[in-house]
Amino acid sequence: MKRKRTLFMVEVAIFAAFALLLDIIPFLSFKVWAQGGSISLAMIPIFIIAFRWGLKGGLLAGFLWGVMQLLIEPRIFVPLQAFLDYAVAFTVLGFAGLFRNQVMSATKQGKTANMLTFILLGTFLGAFLRFTAHFIGGIVFFGEYAPEGQPVWLYSLLYNGSYMLPAMILSAVLVFFLFHKQPRTLMNAN
Amino acid sequence: MNNALIIGQYVPGNSLVHKLDPRTKITLIFFFVFIVFLANNVLSYSILTLFALVSMVISRVPIRFIMKGLTPIWFLIVFTFILHIIVTKEGSVWLEIYSFQIYSGGVFQGIAISLRFFLLILVTSLLTLTTTPIEITDAIEDMLHPLKKVKFPVHELALMMSISLRFIPTLMQETDKISKAQASRGVDFRTGSIKDRAKAVVPLLIPLFVSAFKRAEELAMAMEARGYNGGEGRTKLRELKINARDIAVYLLFIAVIAGLLLTRGY
Numbered sequence: 001m002k003r004k005r006t007l008f009m010v011e012v013a014i015f016a017a018f019a020l021l022l023d024i025i026p027f028l029s030f031k032v033w034a035q036g037g038s039i040s041l042a043m044i045p046i047f048i049i050a051f052r053w054g055l056k057g058g059l060l061a062g063f064l065w066g067v068m069q070l071l072i073e074p075r076i077f078v079p080l081q082a083f084l085d086y087a088v089a090f091t092v093l094g095f096a097g098l099f100r101n102q103v104m105s106a107t108k109q110g111k112t113a114n115m116l117t118f119i120l121l122g123t124f125l126g127a128f129l130r131f132t133a134h135f136i137g138g139i140v141f142f143g144e145y146a147p148e149g150q151p152v153w154l155y156s157l158l159y160n161g162s163y164m165l166p167a168m169i170l171s172a173v174l175v176f177f178l179f180h181k182q183p184r185t186l187m188n189a190n
Numbered sequence: 191m192n193n194a195l196i197i198g199q200y201v202p203g204n205s206l207v208h209k210l211d212p213r214t215k216i217t218l219i220f221f222f223v224f225i226v227f228l229a230n231n232v233l234s235y236s237i238l239t240l241f242a243l244v245s246m247v248i249s250r251v252p253i254r255f256i257m258k259g260l261t262p263i264w265f266l267i268v269f270t271f272i273l274h275i276i277v278t279k280e281g282s283v284w285l286e287i288y289s290f291q292i293y294s295g296g297v298f299q300g301i302a303i304s305l306r307f308f309l310l311i312l313v314t315s316l317l318t319l320t321t322t323p324i325e326i327t328d329a330i331e332d333m334l335h336p337l338k339k340v341k342f343p344v345h346e347l348a349l350m351m352s353i354s355l356r357f358i359p360t361l362m363q364e365t366d367k368i369s370k371a372q373a374s375r376g377v378d379f380r381t382g383s384i385k386d387r388a389k390a391v392v393p394l395l396i397p398l399f400v401s402a403f404k405r406a407e408e409l410a411m412a413m414e415a416r417g418y419n420g421g422e423g424r425t426k427l428r429e430l431k432i433n434a435r436d437i438a439v440y441l442l443f444i445a446v447i448a449g450l451l452l453t454r455g456y
Binding site: 006007009010011012013014015016017018020021025027041044045048060064067068071072073074075076077079082145146150170173174177178181182185186 | 398
């Protein structure tokens with residue numbers, strides 16, 4: 001049991017590093033906005049950890065990624081916005097881990113259709129929650145800095161939606177692909 | 191590649207700002223983010239700006255590194271400034287171009303908001319420019335120490351954080367190696383539609399994931415072989431120490447806050 005705990009910690013840590021890395025390697029992401037927010041593959045390692053270790057692993061990996069993102073390029077405009085954009089947004093990706101058992105058993109039994117369904121559900125849930133956090137963070141930010149009478153929610157929706165939606169689809173497809181091609185590697189933990 | 195291996199913005203140096211205890215810097219910046227919103231007139235904004243500029247100068251970080259950190263923000267700064275000039279219609283008319291008027295209130299507000307923006311980014315990037323991520327992690331671990339009483343796994347989180355930071359360069363080299371190997375076999379990561387590029391990424395991702403799992407397993411085994419079993423009784427290689435320098439900076443910062451409270455308009 002002890003042994004698993006150390007492996008859990010190390011794996012979550014390394015995959016959080018992996019996520020950050022995928023985000024900062026230039027040729028692996030498509031920059032949409034100069035202020036941060038790009039279509040990147042960075043959510044994939046977090047989802048993999050979530051499907052491997054469940055909710056706790058996913059939330060932890062996401063949280064670590066968020067903190068590192070903050071350490072590396074801080075974008076603090078309003079305290080509440082910083083909290084939402086870094087601490088909350090990345091952590092909630094881990095909610096994909098709610099579908100861990102379903103994904104694992106489908107992979108074990110080789111039921112591709114089931115696997116696809118639950119991987120899609122998990123990644124969409126995680127990415128949607130992250131989007132929500134960025135969306136509210138955006139409203140807080142624009143609310144503070146834009147002049148009065150501007151439709152702040154619309155700015156935030158367009159800004160955050162423009163990179164989150166493609167990134168979500170891309171990650172979901174690639175996570176499914178990885179589970180499909182390499183089920184043995186991804187299931188090792190059990 | 192050498193350049194890409196340096197993670198984050200850290201610029202090595204020997205200045206007062208570099209030598210401050212990371213806990214001092216984090217505390218100061220934490221409060222700075224709040225007190226920026228106290229300023230509301232010319233005098234109070236000047237105090238804030240002076241504080242930020244003086245810190246920047248004594249950090250002796252070359253200006254181009256600071257500018258590099260600010261690049262993505264310029265657009266936002268200019269954009270909010272223009273937006274305020276166009277939308278805010280307070281004060282007297284300063285300039286009239288056909289039927290379009292620029293009001294003094296709009297100009298003031300535009301400057302104030304952009305300045306606030308600029309100061310926040312300047313000061314927060316000063317932290318990451320003068321402090322390594324590992325130092326920040328150590329500092330946060332130390333500052334969150336009291337949370338251990340409520341069973342919050344401070345030590346474990348900090349350890350994971352350090353492992354993460356340690357592995358970024360390693361994984362980066364690995365990515366570089368694998369992407370070159372795949373490129374030499376004709377995989378093209380840099381051009382084509384999103385769909386093509388997503389397909390091209392699979393032969394890069396699979397070996398990366400496999401090796402990340404392998405590294406995790408090896409590290410976990412190595413830690414256990416050396417007797418790692420949780421946070422109790424572990425000692426540190428680098429000890430943090432608060433000294434006179436830090437106290438002096440705290441006092442100065444308190445003076446800045448007092449100055450702000452005295453000069454701001456109510």
